Amino acid sequence: MQSFEIDKTDVLKLKQALEGDEEELVKLLGEYHASEIAILFSKIPLESQKRIINLLPAETASEVLSEMDFEAHPEELLLELDPERRQEIVEELDYDDATDIIAQLDEEDQQEILQDLDTEDASNIRNLLSYKEDSAGGLMNTQLIKIYANMSKKQAIDEIIQQSEEIEEFYTVYVVDESDTLKGIISLKNLIKAKASVKVADLINEDFIYVKAQVDQEEVADLISQYNLTSIPVVDDHLKLLGRVTFDDVIDVLEEENTEDMLKISGVSEDEELSGNWQAAVKSRLPWLVINLVTAFLASSVIRYFEPTITHILILPAYMTIIAGMGGNAATQALAVTVRRITLSDLSDNQAYRTVIKEFTVGLVNGAIIGLIVFMAALFYDSNPLLGLVIFIAMAGNLMIAGLAGSSIPLVLKRVGIDPAIASSIIITTFTDVFGFLLLLGLASKLLL
Amino acid sequence: MQSFEIDKTDVLKLKQALEGDEEELVKLLGEYHASEIAILFSKIPLESQKRIINLLPAETASEVLSEMDFEAHPEELLLELDPERRQEIVEELDYDDATDIIAQLDEEDQQEILQDLDTEDASNIRNLLSYKEDSAGGLMNTQLIKIYANMSKKQAIDEIIQQSEEIEEFYTVYVVDESDTLKGIISLKNLIKAKASVKVADLINEDFIYVKAQVDQEEVADLISQYNLTSIPVVDDHLKLLGRVTFDDVIDVLEEENTEDMLKISGVSEDEELSGNWQAAVKSRLPWLVINLVTAFLASSVIRYFEPTITHILILPAYMTIIAGMGGNAATQALAVTVRRITLSDLSDNQAYRTVIKEFTVGLVNGAIIGLIVFMAALFYDSNPLLGLVIFIAMAGNLMIAGLAGSSIPLVLKRVGIDPAIASSIIITTFTDVFGFLLLLGLASKLLL
Missing domain, CATH: 1.25.60.10 (MgtE N-terminal domain-like)
Incomplete structure (x- = not known):
């Protein structure tokens, strides 16, 4: 086809x-x-x-x-x-x-x-x-091919053929003892290649990967992906063979985990059904918006505090939106790169430290470049070099904070065992809003009044 | 182990x-x-x-x-x-x-x-x-097991054993003719189960999935995932067997595509290396920030236009940041859900239409609820019910636009053949900033002056 x-x-x-x-x-x-x-x-x-x-x-x-x-x-x-x-x-x-x-x-x-x-x-x-739905036990299939180590080649092949009547696909044959304890794995290919006199015991591969039933599905997916396995055996605490998880289940898990990450980082509950109705979507997103509202009031109170400054320099609100907007976007960039990096591999302390330094530098450099452009716009529109200078410093400082917050918050969350994707753009942009306004309005009230 | x-x-x-x-x-x-x-x-x-x-x-x-x-x-x-x-x-x-x-x-x-x-x-x-790196040809391995249809069971098994010396893993045996044209597939299991008198031709499964070498790797990944295949044969335009792509390559492709999606939606170039240095990150992100800067000036010019209104109602900037911030976050929510849904399955016209209606409704409902909270805050802080009403309308309207833009822009991009993830939060939040300010300041200038 x-x-x-x-x-x-x-x-x-x-x-x-x-x-x-x-x-x-x-x-x-x-x-x-x-x-x-x-x-x-x-x-x-x-x-x-x-x-x-x-x-x-x-x-x-x-x-x-x-x-x-x-x-x-x-x-x-x-x-x-x-x-x-x-x-x-x-x-x-x-x-x-x-x-x-x-x-x-x-x-x-x-x-x-x-x-x-x-x-x-x-x-x-x-x-x-x-079993918990998102554990190896919840993911596994109990139908598999198992044989005993003391079988001859012929016995083993007959047994495999008989057991495979009930199982559409199998990739690995498991070797167990009488109490179903997992002893090793064997590939059909090696069994067929073996001489007729060979016993299963001679062909066993004892150096194999397995998981316990309670292990989280994300770890199962990582193992299958890391070791390129078609399937992984699932055992209990006494190594009794319970079932197997196959690569196709893992592809589904990866898609599911990726969906959850993308939703979380965007401030949507991870269990919102993509095709759910509007009532479910409201229920999933409203709590995050309320959290955001609280943080927005925080940024808003900074503006209230500087109301006298704004009264004297009425052009400031037009620049406030630019500085807050750029800070939010730069923070989202740093956040996405850092969260994705943490998801794909664990970072050592040294790597985490270097990531924060890198994002700090990126923020500072991008902030200086963007700040320079806005400085020139301020000269052109408002013919006010001192205003331009204030805006330049606020922009560079805010993007620096954006890089710092966007990288360090998910890294700290990971260290204390919280899912780093929860450091969604909603949380991060609070930092850039509050800090951006503080910097712009604070400097303006010192230098321009 | x-x-x-x-x-x-x-x-x-x-x-x-x-x-x-x-x-x-x-x-x-x-x-x-x-x-x-x-x-x-x-x-x-x-x-x-x-x-x-x-x-x-x-x-x-x-x-x-x-x-x-x-x-x-x-x-x-x-x-x-x-x-x-x-x-x-x-x-x-x-x-x-x-x-x-x-x-x-x-x-x-x-x-x-x-x-x-x-x-x-x-x-x-x-x-x-x-072959292009991200095509089936670029992903495939040329080492595979192939046999001829006219072989006997014994010939086939001998051939497979011989060929498998060079190949560590194989899951499917391919049947070809003398000119290497792919005729079908056969599973090792069925071959072993067959009687000795059976020929390969009797066991061929001719109803199988294949891809041409130029097909994009994302489609290859979708096929392997949809049909739960361990491998998929890659052919040229004349069905000549060129190689095979295995499930483990596809797991890597999925992770790569998911990384690209998460970066794009956050306004980072899809090919930024997560662990790259700061110079590369600046190069990858600055262009997006400059695009954002242009759109930020657009929002800023709305504020400039209404400067006289702000002069009279100095509390407005404190509310502007709340309305713009909430709009941006609601738009990001709608965007993430819609982009992820498009990535996982194609939407029919009817489904696309219902998605937009749903996001519009979610925006309106969330906007009304959040708007009501801010209305009460305006009563409490500023004792001004008319100001509260203006803020309520602006908030509900802006979150409605957020839902509309967050869902329809990626859907339209997909229809015209552009990657929907490019409708990043940077592009979407422009809509909510501009519309939010227009609504708040326009209404304020009509109703509050």
Whole structure:
């Protein structure tokens, strides 16, 4: 199949087919990969989703559900289905995908779905539901291939072939002992290459990476990314093998964490759904705006304090907005670079120190250049060199503070264990507003009155 | 091996070992995975890196180089090495990794390295160097496993085992014809499970995803992520198999694209190196600040225009900063949510329309609530209900514009084919500054004079 993206034409075709007869619709659906149907589902109402899911083979239907974006609410679709159909589809789902979907429902609905499943499936999913959603345990799949170290090559291959009936994809074979303690990993390639007389024990790689179930998903993602792993085994405190997290889960985690960072740094709650309704957005953003309002009153009180100065130099407000605006933007620049750097790698004390010095210097240099331009504008518009000088100093000083605050605040937050992205532009710009006004108005009242 | 992260202790231990004798150093290095040494390299000077690389086995040394962050400049280290050692290491590198590193050097240094390699390696790397760095061709590795459709199961497995000597990891086997045209893919699992009498042709999966070499890396990443692929074949216009991109390259691409987005939205050039020096940062950020300065003058000229109004109502500047500040932050919120949503999935016209309506509503509601708080503050501080009313209207209006601009500008940019993240907070806050001042000062001059 040629690679392509779902576009408007696909959505239109599907909507037309939904109006037409069943046969046409089934034919059209046959042209799409499950993950493409999942994308189309984000563009059509729940009723149509339900109709399509009921037309698809159970295996495809389960893939569609597992590929649906969380914001498209696969759990609502699942709940809508007739109990028998639902059971059929859940049984086709990997345990981790089933758990992720069911976890979105409230307790009562969860029980309703679980009671229809066979005992083994239900207990596996109940077990996964007990892990925190953003931990290795919450991310892992319990379906994997495991063999014993004392098996011969032939026994191992037969066992792998048999176990792989139930598992669509596997990348690594895990070697365990009788109590399921993880002993090592082995690659299918090496097993096949080995002579017939070889035992599993001879091929084991004991130098492998694993995580405990309670580890945060961000760390799991870092490990998979750092060591280029297709999957990572998840164990309990006694090294008992519980499951595995695969690279595709991690790609989703990375996108999720990146979304959270971008929202936080912009003063939006990290759990705001991008496609949520306006009520949810108000609830997510209003608290940050109120915090900002408090800090804005702080900046405003600086202006109130200098009201007599403004009375005498009425041109000052026109420059105040320039200095505050430039300071805010320079601070946002320093903040974005520093936060992103902290996210991608831990900084040593020395690197952190050099980062702050660098941002301080950048702020000072940019501030001096921008300040010079504004100095000349002040000469041109207001023919007042002393006013120009005051503005120059205020601009350079404010951008210097912008660099200092934009880099040191996230670094300090990281040191004390707070997510540095919380040092959003909202917090940082307070510093530049207050300091910019203080500097401009303070200097003006000394030098220009 | 237990999973762990490189921390200060590791860096200290390494630095101590670098002072001590060689034997100690080699022993310490043996405790680390290549990707961990790569992280340590970002904390030590080039001279120490060179010494360590020369102590490591060539295979490990090549892994360290390929795992080094681009900002740690592996190409400089490579250039520092003695030609013989360098040749040895480059030969151990995968072609795509070697190309990525060499591509960072200037033409002359590239030639110096390539001329020492054997003809096949050099021509493979030269070929890869000809693709754009951020295309599928620039990302792909030419080392892969390929077999013919007319092979028997036994022939195929023998061929795979032989080819896999040169390839550390493979996830999918590609089936080609005599002219290397890609016919389909086959999984090792299915091949092993098949009966001995089966031919490769019987097992081929012809319904697979591929990309052309010129496709942008972001699209390659989307496909791998959407279809949960471990690797994707790269072909030319005649479907000739050129190479494959693996999931681990894509994880790096995603991190890179996310960094670029976060920088752009904050008004920093997307190619600023996070750990670059201050001169580079000034060069990257000053142009954006100058753009911002122009827009700030625009806002400033609104204030100049209303100078007579300010003369009569001297408290206005104290409120101007609150209204402009709140507008800027509300716009940044709307912008972050919208840009992130566009990045993660294409929006239909209808979805785009509803997004703008939603952000408009959020702005209006948040603006009314915040406006009410400021109205009460105006009553309390300045005992002026009419002033309070003007401020209320200006705040609600400005946050409404913030929602409108923050959502519609990136959506329009996307429609006309410009990266929506370029609608950075710098551009957006101009709208809120200018409109906020116009509304506040215009209303004040009508109602309060």
